[in-house]
Amino acid sequence: MNRFNKIIFVCMGNTCRSPMSATIMHAFIPEILVESRGMVVLFPEPYNPKAVAVASRHNMIMPSNCAMELSGEDFANDTLVLVMSGTMKHKIYDTFTEAINVYTLGEFAGEPEVEVADPYGKGIGEYNKCFEALYRLIEKAAAILKNETEE
Numbered sequence: 100m101n102r103f104n105k106i107i108f109v110c111m112g113n114t115c116r117s118p119m120s121a122t123i124m125h126a127f128i129p130e131i132l133v134e135s136r137g138m139v140v141l142f143p144e145p146y147n148p149k150a151v152a153v154a155s156r157h158n159m160i161m162p163s164n165c166a167m168e169l170s171g172e173d174f175a176n177d178t179l180v181l182v183m184s185g186t187m188k189h190k191i192y193d194t195f196t197e198a199i200n201v202y203t204l205g206e207f208a209g210e211p212e213v214e215v216a217d218p219y220g221k222g223i224g225e226y227n228k229c230f231e232a233l234y235r236l237i238e239k240a241a242a243i244l245k246n247e248t249e250e
Contacts, residue, residue, distance in 0.1 A: 181207055
């Protein structure tokens with residue numbers, strides 16, 4: 100029995116790192132509901148075209164969703180919330196009294212010192228590096244989640 104039935108990835112604006120992460124995790128564990136959210140979403144902006152392009156180069160199709168802001172209703176005992184940095188994790192716990200099961204992606208993957216930098220405003224090469232960093236961490240996180248299911 101898996102302890103989590105849902106995974107939510109969170110980045111700042113929900114247009115790049117968190118939707119890429121959700122797409123990657125869904126490829127590893129399609130049986131778990133995977134979503135993405137942003138810390139600050141002022142309007143329902145589409146996902147970053149560079150992030151979409153990089154994901155497709157890796158044969159992954161990001162859903163054509165719009166950015167959504169994290170809310171108190173997103174937290175539950177069976178929901179894992181993975182964020183990009185320690186600062187973001189602390190901000191979530193400071194902002195939401197309902198916050199539970201919030202980890203940095205690096206922390207959950209067994210590399211607590213690793214944070215995933217935002218490539219916003221940079222070239223496609225930086226987006227590709229970001230994707231590869233996410234992929235490596237999510238591969239480890241997915242293995243941990245699959246091992247929990249088998250125990």
